[in-house]
Amino acid sequence: MKKTILLTRYLPFALAMLFASCEPADQSKSDKEKFVNELIGRMTLEEKIGQMTLLTNGWEVTGPVLNEDYRQEVIAGRCGNIFNAHTVVYNRVLQNLAVNETRLGIPMLFGYDVVHGHKTIFPIPLAEACSWNLELIEKSARLAAREAAASGLNWTFAPMVDVSRDPRWGRVAEGNGEDAWLSGQIAAARVSGFQGDCLSNPFTMAACVKHYAAYGAPMAGRDYATVDLSELSLRSQYLPPFEQAVKAGVASIMTAFNEVNGVPATANTHLMNILRNEWGFEGMVVSDYTGINEMVQHGYAKDVKQAGEQAVAAGVDVDMQGCAFLNYLKKSVQQGVISESTINQAVRRVLNLKYDLGLFSDPYLYLNDSVEAAVIYSKELLDHALEAARQSIVLLKNEPVKGDKLLPILPGSKKIALIGPLGDNREDLMGSWHAAGDPAKVTTLKEALMQRWPESQLRFARGCETFGDDRSAFGKALEAARQADLIIMALGENYKQNGEAASRSQLGLPGVQQELLEQVAAAGKPIIVLVMAGRPLVLSWIDQHIPAILNTWHLGTKTSEAIVDVLTGKMNPSGKVVMSFPKNEGQIPVYYNTKNSGRPFDPNNKYTSKYIDIPNAPLYPFGFGLSYTEYSYSDLRISRDTISKDQILTASVLVENRGEVPGEEIIQLYIRDIMGSVTRPIKELKGFKKVRIEPGQSIKVQFTISEDDLKFYRSDFSYDSEPGEFRLMIGPNSANYLSKSFFLTN
Ligand code: NOJ
Numbered sequence: 001m002k003k004t005i006l007l008t009r010y011l012p013f014a015l016a017m018l019f020a021s022c023e024p025a026d027q028s029k030s031d032k033e034k035f036v037n038e039l040i041g042r043m044t045l046e047e048k049i050g051q052m053t054l055l056t057n058g059w060e061v062t063g064p065v066l067n068e069d070y071r072q073e074v075i076a077g078r079c080g081n082i083f084n085a086h087t088v089v090y091n092r093v094l095q096n097l098a099v100n101e102t103r104l105g106i107p108m109l110f111g112y113d114v115v116h117g118h119k120t121i122f123p124i125p126l127a128e129a130c131s132w133n134l135e136l137i138e139k140s141a142r143l144a145a146r147e148a149a150a151s152g153l154n155w156t157f158a159p160m161v162d163v164s165r166d167p168r169w170g171r172v173a174e175g176n177g178e179d180a181w182l183s184g185q186i187a188a189a190r191v192s193g194f195q196g197d198c199l200s201n202p203f204t205m206a207a208c209v210k211h212y213a214a215y216g217a218p219m220a221g222r223d224y225a226t227v228d229l230s231e232l233s234l235r236s237q238y239l240p241p242f243e244q245a246v247k248a249g250v251a252s253i254m255t256a257f258n259e260v261n262g263v264p265a266t267a268n269t270h271l272m273n274i275l276r277n278e279w280g281f282e283g284m285v286v287s288d289y290t291g292i293n294e295m296v297q298h299g300y301a302k303d304v305k306q307a308g309e310q311a312v313a314a315g316v317d318v319d320m321q322g323c324a325f326l327n328y329l330k331k332s333v334q335q336g337v338i339s340e341s342t343i344n345q346a347v348r349r350v351l352n353l354k355y356d357l358g359l360f361s362d363p364y365l366y367l368n369d370s371v372e373a374a375v376i377y378s379k380e381l382l383d384h385a386l387e388a389a390r391q392s393i394v395l396l397k398n399e400p401v402k403g404d405k406l407l408p409i410l411p412g413s414k415k416i417a418l419i420g421p422l423g424d425n426r427e428d429l430m431g432s433w434h435a436a437g438d439p440a441k442v443t444t445l446k447e448a449l450m451q452r453w454p455e456s457q458l459r460f461a462r463g464c465e466t467f468g469d470d471r472s473a474f475g476k477a478l479e480a481a482r483q484a485d486l487i488i489m490a491l492g493e494n495y496k497q498n499g500e501a502a503s504r505s506q507l508g509l510p511g512v513q514q515e516l517l518e519q520v521a522a523a524g525k526p527i528i529v530l531v532m533a534g535r536p537l538v539l540s541w542i543d544q545h546i547p548a549i550l551n552t553w554h555l556g557t558k559t560s561e562a563i564v565d566v567l568t569g570k571m572n573p574s575g576k577v578v579m580s581f582p583k584n585e586g587q588i589p590v591y592y593n594t595k596n597s598g599r600p601f602d603p604n605n606k607y608t609s610k611y612i613d614i615p616n617a618p619l620y621p622f623g624f625g626l627s628y629t630e631y632s633y634s635d636l637r638i639s640r641d642t643i644s645k646d647q648i649l650t651a652s653v654l655v656e657n658r659g660e661v662p663g664e665e666i667i668q669l670y671i672r673d674i675m676g677s678v679t680r681p682i683k684e685l686k687g688f689k690k691v692r693i694e695p696g697q698s699i700k701v702q703f704t705i706s707e708d709d710l711k712f713y714r715s716d717f718s719y720d721s722e723p724g725e726f727r728l729m730i731g732p733n734s735a736n737y738l739s740k741s742f743f744l745t746n
Pocket of ligand 1: 113210288289500
C-alpha cells in the first residue's frame with residue numbers, strides 16, 4: 001500500500017526527468033536554427049510582433065483572469081507571452097489558446113517574479129546574501145524553480161542583481177547588497193539554480209537577470225530616478241553581476257526603468273553594446289513594465305511609437321505590458337523606420353528560448369497536475385526554507401547584562417513578553433515580492449515561541465502597527481513589559497515599506513515603533529530587539545540602549561521557526577551584513593570600498609574628508625556579524641611577497657573558536673591596490689570562506705590570489721592589472737583584519 005502511494009507520488013518526477021535530457025549542443029543548435037528559421041519564414045509581421053509582446057494576467061477574488069482584449073490578442077497571434085499567470089489548471093487553458101486557437105500554434109512563455117520562492121518563500125535576497133553561502137543560495141533558486149515550474153511557469157524575472165549603496169532605495173531588499181564582486185558570485189549561483197544544466201528539464205526555468213543597468217544608483221535613493229555615473233563606476237561597481245550572470249548562461253535580461261547618463265536603459269545602445277558585443281550575450285532582452293512607453297516621460301521619445309522604435313533598434317526583443325510594439329511596430333516596419341530583419345532577430349531570440357525550454361516538443365511540459373501537487377510546499381522546500389532563513393540572520397549585538405549575555409535565551413522559568421507589530425504577523429514576514437506565497441502557511445513568531453515556552457510564561461502585546469501614529473495599545477504593551485523578566489521586541493518594516501516604489505528618506509523604525517521601544521525600555525527590563533526589515537535601518541539609538549540585537553530581515557515562510565531556533569541557541573547565528581548600516585541618513589551613500597581621497601579621515605585634523613558631527617564609519621560595517629561563540633584570527637601568512645602575472649600567491653590565516661559552542665565563521669579576504677593609473681578603493685572583497693569550527697578548534701583557512709584578482713577597469717576601460725604594491729587583508733569583516741603587503745611584477 002505504502003509502496004503504491006510512493007510510486008504514484010514520484011512517478012511524474014521520474015517520467016519528467018526521463019525527458020529532461022539535453023541534446024548535444026552542436027546537434028541541437030543546428031536543429032534549433034533550422035526549426036526557428038523555418039517557423040519565422042511562415043510568420044506574418046503581426047505574428048512576429050506578437051511573439052515580441054508580453055502582457056499581464058490579472059487576479060480577482062475568484063482567481064486568475066485574463067482581460068478579454070488580451071485573450072483576443074492571443075488568439076489573433078498578437079500576444080505570444082503572458083506573465084503573472086500561474087497554476088497548472090489555469091495556465092493550461094492559456095496554453096491551449098496559444099497552441100490550438102492561433103494559426104501557428106506557438107506555445108507561450110509564462111513569466112512571473114519568482115524572486116525568492118514561488119509558494120514556499122525563502123528569505124528576501126538581501127537577507128539570503130548575508131548567509132554568504134553560495135550552495136545554499138543556489139539551492140534556493142533550484143527549489144524555487146522546481147516549485148514555480150510545477151505551477152506552470154517557465155520563466156522567472158530573477159535574479160535581481162542591482163548593486164546599491166543606498167538603503168533609502170526600497171529595492172535593496174531584492175538584491176545582494178553593496179558589493180559588485182559578491183553580488184556577481186551570487187548572481188551566477190542563482191542563475192545556475194534556476195536554470196540547472198538544461199532548460200528543457202521541466203523542473204527548471206529560464207532566468208532573467210535584472211535590471212540592466214545601474215537601477216540601484218538612483219539620485220537620492222528615489223526609485224526610478226535619474227542615474228548619472230562615470231563609466232568607471234558603471235563598469236566597476238554596477239555591471240559585474242550582470243556579466244557574471246551572462247557567463248553563467250542566463251537566458252534573458254530585463255532593462256531598467258532608469259536613464260543612465262542621459263539615455264534611458266530601455267534604449268541605451270551603449271549598455272546594449274556591452275551586453276551583446278563585449279559579453280557576447282545571445283539571449284532575449286525584455287523591457288521592464290511599460291518601460292518603453294516611459295521614454296516619452298523621460299523626454300527621450302516624442303511618442304510611444306518612436307519609443308518602441310528606439311527600444312527595438314537598441315536591441316529590446318520583448319515589450320512588457322506597454323503595447324508599444326503591439327500597437328505601432330507594424331507601422332514602423334511599413335514606413336521603413338525599422339527593418340524586418342531587426343524584427344526577425346528579436347523574434348528569433350524569443351523562439352530560441354521557447355525551443356530551449358522544450359516548449360515546441362511539448363507545450364504542456366510544465367503543466368502536469370500531479371507534479372504540481374507533489375512539489376508545492378513539499379518537505380524538501382520547507383526544510384530548505386528553514387535552513388536558508390536560519391543562515392540569513394545576523395547577530396548585531398550581544399552585550400552582557402549583569403554579567404550574562406541575553407542571547408541565547410537559556411531554558412528556565414523566565415517570564416517573557418513578546419512585544420511589537422511583527423510579533424503576531426504572517427504576510428509581512430514573507431517580505432516584498434513574495435510571489436504566490438500563502439500567508440496561511442506562515443507561523444507567527446508568537447505561535448512559534450508558544451511551541452517552546454509554556455503559555456503561562458509568554459505574553460504577547462502588539463503595542464502599535466508598523467505604520468501610522470496610533471498609540472492606543474502602548475498601555476497594554478507597557479503592562480506586559482513590567483510583568484516580564486525578559487522582553488523580545490519584534491519591530492521593523494512591513495513588506496510594503498520596502499521593495500519597488502518604497503524609497504524612504506528616514507530609515508528609523510517606521511510609525512511609532514521607536515516611541516514604543518523607548519517607553520518599553522524605560523521599564524528597565526532586559527530587552528532583545530529583533531529588527532525585521534527589508535533594508536539596513538538606522539539603528540543608532542537601539543545600538544546605544546539595547547543589549548541584544550538580531551537583524552532578522554524578512555525571512556519567508558519559515559521566518560518564525562528560524563528566529564526561535566536562534567533565540568534559543570539551537571542555531572548559532574552566522575550571517576554577516578552585505579550592506580553597511582548607516583549611523584544616520586546623512587552618511588548615505590556609505591559603503592566599505594571607498595576611495596582614500598587626498599585628505600583621508602583623520603579625527604585630529606579638521607581639514608580631512610569627514611563630518612564634523614559624526615564619524616565616517618557606519619554603525620555596522622560591510623561583512624559584520626557576531627556569533628554565540630568568539631573567533632580569534634592569527635598567524636596571517638603569504639606564500640611569497642612578490643608574484644609575477646602567471647604566479648599564484650597563497651595566503652593563510654588561523655581562525656580559532658574560543659567559545660563554548662560550535663559555529664560557522666565567514667572569513668573574508670580584501671585586497672587594496674596601493675597605486676594605479678586610476679585611483680583604487682581602499683579595499684575590495686576578493687574572496688571568502690564559510691567554515692564550521694568546533695569549540696577549541698583552530699582551522700587554517702587558505703586563499704589563492706592570482707593576477708586576475710588584481711585586475712580593474714582603467715581609464716581606457718581596458719580590464720587589466722598594473723604592477724606594484726598590494727595590501728592583502730583577511731578578517732571577520734571589512735573593518736577588522738590582519739594584513740600583509742605583496743608585489744606584482746611585470
Ligand atoms: C516591474 C519591476 O521593476 C520588475 O522587477 C518586475 O519584474 C516587473 N514589474 C514585472 O512584475
